[in-house]
Amino acid sequence: MRSLSAHGLAMADQLRQSSIDEFQCGRCGAVYDVAITHLALRANYDAICNVCQKVMNEWHGTVGRAYTLKSQPAHA
């Protein structure tokens, strides 16, 4: 029984680290959840802040990043 619960914890840890990250916009301080996704096309992508329109990240390839606004800066 002890080994079963240890296995469950390890799986939860792995999921959290590989699929969700947190990112804070360098300009306005908005906080985003970042989910790693797989894109069908290898191309150039960018992520633009919903609050201040700053380009937060740019990349090329098929690994996508889906930014979900989690908390807005108090002064925006």
Ligand SMILES: [Zn+2]
């Ligand atoms: Zn911003």
